[in-house]
Amino acid sequence: MLNEKYKTNKPRKDRQVWYKLDLSANVYPTLQRKNFSSVFRLSCLLKEEVRPDILQEALDRTIHRFPSFHVAIRKGLFWRYLEPNRNPGPFVMPDIINPCMPMPFKSKHQHLIRIYYYDRRIALEIFHSVADGGGGMFFLKTLIAVYLRLLGHEIPDTFGVLDINEPPHREELEDAYLRYASSKIRLPRSQQKAYQVSGTKEQFHTLNIICGVIPTDKILAAAKRYKVSLTEYLNAVLIYSLLEKQKSDGNFRLKPVTLAIPVSLRKYFPSMTLRNFIAMIYPTVDPRYGDYTFEEIVDQVHFYMRYHLNAKYMNASISTNMSATRNLFVRIVPLFIKDFILKRYYMRIGDKQASAGLTNLGPQSVPEEMKEHIERFDVLMGQPFSAKTNCAVISFGNVLTVNFASSIVETDVEMVFFRKLISDGIPVKIESNRNMEVL
Amino acid sequence: MSYCVHCGVELDRTEVSCPLCNTPVNNPNQPIDINGKLPYPTLKGQVDPVKRGDSAILLTVVLLSTAVACGALNLLVFKQGLWSLYIIGLCALLWVFFIPVLIYSRLSIYLTILFDWAAVALYCWIIYYQFPVNHWFLRLAVPIISLLTAFVLIFTFAIRYFKTSILSTAFLVFAEIAGLGVGLEIFIRMFLNQKIHITWSAVVLVCCIIIDGMLFTILKRTRLREEVRRRMHI
Structure with missing residues (x-):
């Protein structure tokens, strides 16, 4: 929640502006550990090589338009909060092979975003307490627009590009959960444990990426053949891959395969917020009922998503989570006790509810003048909390990218996933940062 | 291609x-x-170091200045007795307790616990130095501190090397409370030169055995365990 109206003409008042963490944002710092932070990456591949000096200039101009991104995280007695970061930076850096590194809050300069460049790519990494993918895309598109303008191109402020000369709208900084969580029903918090991918854990500071570059029209045509949406089709393919993996593991006891899917709530509840505004859904296929054909998996996912993806269910989901933070007893419990309980809950229950994560940021639109400079966008869900794989999807024009991020050596899930796409007649180009010697 | x-x-x-x-x-x-x-x-990134050193320096300066100031006061102003030894000892105790957390996180947890044992023993010795009655330091303080340290070491080992749940952790805690109670009473009786048998610690022991019995049953019966988890989940 915005504590005080943001006034750009009075920079000295910055110290008084602080933000309560929103509902989702409260969870991520709790899970922080030496080798894990909830960091995700959005990147854009341009058609020309990136000039770091111009990019830094663009960043310096853009960051002031996004005060909720220029913050540091602090501990209160009962809750954490965000306050303006007055340290120098953030500074653009050469990209690295192991993105989404942990982001320690007490490290140098304490910024919660990082900007990298490599060849033609500009990458933005965000600590999840600051924003979700939807909010982050506004920042990235605006940054790229400012960068292109500095190179002499005319880019208008439309299609997600915000005007950097305007002060931020109050609604951009709001905690939208507070405004919309009003359902009277409470959903069950936990469900049965899902199948967990087993594999050889990579050493610290390693994040394996496998990126599939796919023509959007081809994959849309394939989804249409199954009479489902693109997201439903990709969810079904991932569940199919995980079921195959479980079968090949030869486990005596089978477990349900469940995906954790973040859903942007902006579609259901109008809000301009740039901060977190997501809810989770968990489509499941339980192999204990018997072997499922791919068509049956598609049906399961399709009907699950059609049943759950509506404003009422989403409201019930966020209201259930909000009820805990609104509870007076929970509020007066000291932060270290909350951290202890929440972390244990997540490790024992929350993390085991899903076999993998899949997010789809959907088709991205940019001003017509920007299109000719951009080849594609990528999104990376970042390091999983436990040894599993995460999948993130985004499309721009006729280029759709599916990025798998995992901290295990084996590539079984990714291999079945992309082979299934190939067998459905979808051409896939693979790029990876994997060091093949370790396999 | x-x-x-x-x-x-x-x-x-x-x-x-x-x-x-x-x-x-x-x-x-x-x-x-x-x-x-x-x-x-191909460039590999490294995580920025956390500024733990600053907190460690601050803590060291505060504790050291407190110890030096109290020592000087004791020597120059309030000269009755060696009261500053308590404060100096306490500063040393706090420093040993907190410095591994702030500076050298890779130090073995077992070694840290042994350092803590030494620091507590040193503080007890400072008190003993002021009140050297009946060899209580060697006959009472050291055995009790050693017993407590042994239980902490066992607990740490169990938590780190075995897959524990809240219930199994509680089982271990109650078992250790029972052991600690019995040990305490025996050491006190030995110090008082009384016949070695247990009275009040027997009550503690019985209570802990009942609780541990209950926890063991819950742990072994899957349905019961699930029911407890369902009803007591946070």
Whole structure:
């Protein structure tokens, strides 16, 4: 929640502006550990090589338009909060092979975003307490627009590009959960444990990426053949891959395969917020009922998503989570006790509810003048909390990218996933940062 | 462009093998572009160091200045008795307790616990130095501190090396409370030169045995365990 109206003409008042963490944002710092932070990456591949000096200039101009991104995280007695970061930076850096590194809050300069460049790519990494993918895309598109303008191109402020000369709208900084969580029903918090991918854990500071570059029209045509949406089709393919993996593991006891899917709530509840505004859904296929054909998996996912993806269910989901933070007893419990309980809950229950994560940021639109400079966008869900794989999807024009991020050596899930796409007649180009010697 | 003969996916022209199945690329029409721009950088990132040192310096300065100031006061102003030894000892105790957390996190937890044992023993010795009655330091303080340290070491070992749940942790805690109670009473009786038998600690022991029995049953009966988890989940 915005504590005080943001006034750009009075920079000295910055110290008084602080933000309560929103509902989702409260969870991520709790899970922080030496080798894990909830960091995700959005990147854009341009058609020309990136000039770091111009990019830094663009960043310096853009960051002031996004005060909720220029913050540091602090501990209160009962809750954490965000306050303006007055340290120098953030500074653009050469990209690295192991993105989404942990982001320690007490490290140098304490910024919660990082900007990298490599060849033609500009990458933005965000600590999840600051924003979700939807909010982050506004920042990235605006940054790229400012960068292109500095190179002499005319880019208008439309299609997600915000005007950097305007002060931020109050609604951009709001905690939208507070405004919309009003359902009277409470959903069950936990469900049965899902199948967990087993594999050889990579050493610290390693994040394996496998990126599939796919023509959007081809994959849309394939989804249409199954009479489902693109997201439903990709969810079904991932569940199919995980079921195959479980079968090949030869486990005596089978477990349900469940995906954790973040859903942007902006579609259901109008809000301009740039901060977190997501809810989770968990489509499941339980192999204990018997072997499922791919068509049956598609049906399961399709009907699950059609049943759950509506404003009422989403409201019930966020209201259930909000009820805990609104509870007076929970509020007066000291932060270290909350951290202890929440972390244990997540490790024992929350993390085991899903076999993998899949997010789809959907088709991205940019001003017509920007299109000719951009080849594609990528999104990376970042390091999983436990040894599993995460999948993130985004499309721009006729280029759709599916990025798998995992901290295990084996590539079984990714291999079945992309082979299934190939067998459905979808051409896939693979790029990876994997060091093949370790396999 | 090259394709993986095993997976059917198109590969980047710099790939020497398929990232999915590790099948080597062998395309006579298009050799691998060894000098081409890789799709990902090769530079490896490192996590920024956390500024733990500052907190450690602050703590050391505060404790050291407190100890020195109290020592000077005792020597120059309030000269009755060696009261400053208590404060100096307390500062040393706090420093030993907190400094491993702030400075050297890779120090073995067991070694840290042993250092803590030494610090508590040193503080008790400072008190004993002021009140040297009946050899209580060696006959009472050291055995009790050692017993407590042994239980902490066992607990730490169990938590770190066995897969524990809240219930199994509670089982261990109550078992240790029972052991500690009995040990305490025996050490006190030995110090008082009384006959060694247990009275009040027997009550503690019985209570703990009942609780541990209950926890053991819950742990062993899956249905019961699930019911407890359902009803007591947070």
